[in-house]
Amino acid sequence: MPKPHQERTIFTGYLGARSLKTTRERLAILDEVFGHDGHFGADELYVKMLRKKIPVSRATVYRTLEHLVESGLVQKVYLSDHNQRKALYERAHGRHHHEHMHCLSCGEILEFSDDPLEERQAAVCRRLGFKPLRHSLRIEGICASCQAKS
Amino acid sequence: MPKPHQERTIFTGYLGARSLKTTRERLAILDEVFGHDGHFGADELYVKMLRKKIPVSRATVYRTLEHLVESGLVQKVYLSDHNQRKALYERAHGRHHHEHMHCLSCGEILEFSDDPLEERQAAVCRRLGFKPLRHSLRIEGICASCQAKS
DNA sequence: ATTAATGCAAATTGTTTGCACGGTC
DNA sequence: GACCGTGCAAACAATTTGCATTAAT
Numbered sequence: 251m252p253k254p255h256q257e258r259t260i261f262t263g264y265l266g267a268r269s270l271k272t273t274r275e276r277l278a279i280l281d282e283v284f285g286h287d288g289h290f291g292a293d294e295l296y297v298k299m300l301r302k303k304i305p306v307s308r309a310t311v312y313r314t315l316e317h318l319v320e321s322g323l324v325q326k327v328y329l330s331d332h333n334q335r336k337a338l339y340e341r342a343h344g345r346h347h348h349e350h351m352h353c354l355s356c357g358e359i360l361e362f363s364d365d366p367l368e369e370r371q372a373a374v375c376r377r378l379g380f381k382p383l384r385h386s387l388r389i390e391g392i393c394a395s396c397q398a399k400s
Numbered sequence: 401m402p403k404p405h406q407e408r409t410i411f412t413g414y415l416g417a418r419s420l421k422t423t424r425e426r427l428a429i430l431d432e433v434f435g436h437d438g439h440f441g442a443d444e445l446y447v448k449m450l451r452k453k454i455p456v457s458r459a460t461v462y463r464t465l466e467h468l469v470e471s472g473l474v475q476k477v478y479l480s481d482h483n484q485r486k487a488l489y490e491r492a493h494g495r496h497h498h499e500h501m502h503c504l505s506c507g508e509i510l511e512f513s514d515d516p517l518e519e520r521q522a523a524v525c526r527r528l529g530f531k532p533l534r535h536s537l538r539i540e541g542i543c544a545s546c547q548a549k550s
Numbered sequence: 551a552t553t554a555a556t557g558c559a560a561a562t563t564g565t566t567t568g569c570a571c572g573g574t575c
Numbered sequence: 576g577a578c579c580g581t582g583c584a585a586a587c588a589a590t591t592t593g594c595a596t597t598a599a600t
Contacts, residue, residue, distance in 0.1 A: 270554075270555090271553085271554055271555065271599050271600070272599075272600095273554090273555060274599095292589080292590080293588095306556090306557095307556065307558075308557090309590095309591080313555085313591090328478060328484050334478050334484070334487065335484075335565080335589065335590095336588080336589065337589085337590090351525075351530050351532075360528070360530070362524060362528060364520070364524045366520055370514070370517045370520050371517065371537070371539065374512060374514045374517060378501070378510070378512060378544065379544030379547070380501050380510070380541055380542070380543055380544060381542040381543075381547055382539050382541040383504065383542070384539075385538060385539040386537070387535065387536070387538075388535060388537075389521065389525065389530070389534075389535040391530055391532040391534075392530070393531075394530060397531055419575090419578090419579085420580090421573080421575070421578090422574080422575095423573075423574070423579090423581080424573085426580090441564085442564080443564070456581090456582095457583070458565090458582090459581075459582065459583080459584095460582075462564095463580085463581090485565095485589075487564080
């Protein structure tokens with residue numbers, strides 16, 4: 251029985267505000283998501299919970315992840331190089347905005363952020379009269395440690 | 401019978417270099433791709449050719465697009481907002497690198513490029529020792545004309 | 551009691567693949 | 576003639592959905 255955390259309060263608030271129900275399953279998924287860091291796929295999360303014998307269906311995992319994204323607690327990202335068809339999720343609450351670097355050699359996903367870069371993007375948007383709401387930058391290449399190896 | 405263009409020379413060269421065959425179907429797909437601008441999905445391309453009564457199968461369209469990407473003539477991008485599962489393609493040969501803005505209101509995809517932005521990305525990579533090979537930036541928001549409407 | 555959520559399995563979507571036949575080098 | 580490519584339909588992977596049942600308010 252995981253102890254209540256801040257995210258749980260936010261999520262129950264989100265649910266209540268829309269007359270959605272705070273179910274055992276939804277809370278279990280929330281706990282699972284906020285119990286670990288890093289990127290994960292919906293199916294991986296489902297399998298992980300299966301193994302832990304936490305009773306939940308694949309459909310509910312998918313449906314709940316949507317709500318978590320909608321509530322702003324979780325972010326959906328598309329990172330994988332070749333199999334771009336699989337969505338990944340990452341915790342968003344309590345974290346600052348960041349971009350991703352993807353090492354094509356080891357597969358590692360690195361996160362970084364850079365204010366001047368953000369500002370330059372904003373400047374371009376101003377120049378074109380485009381109102382930015384969100385953005386994602388993905389840089390693919392070879393990470394430092396893989397370069398060292400070869 | 402479309403007249404030979406530069407891309408055709410490049411493509412046949414690419415094929416020959418790998419002992420792949422220059423088939424009627426591959427050339428027809430190449431011509432179709434370079435006969436128009438903008439972004440398109442593999443299936444759309446297939447349907448367009450069907451309507452024009454150009455005999456080609458869906459499988460061949462997919463397989464040929466792979467080769468076009470491999471040859472550098474075409475670029476595969478993931479742009480659609482919600483249905484990120486669908487890949488789009490765009491002409492790459494003879495065009496400069498660019499990023500995309502996606503208007504969430506009208507769906508329009510705008511292209512732009514900005515050297516200082518590119519340079520700033522390069523600088524971040526240098527700082528982290530990451531060797532960039534390619535990148536993609538997608539900014540979602542509301543385009544100028546949609547803002548004017550509301 | 552009312553209304554929403556779950557689980558299951560079937561349906562969808564975009565894409566890939568195995569295999570017999572046909573075309574290119 | 577050797578080998579590669581094509582077309583078809585079946586296979587796939589990730590995700591979504593319809594519906595009868597169960598649970599939260």
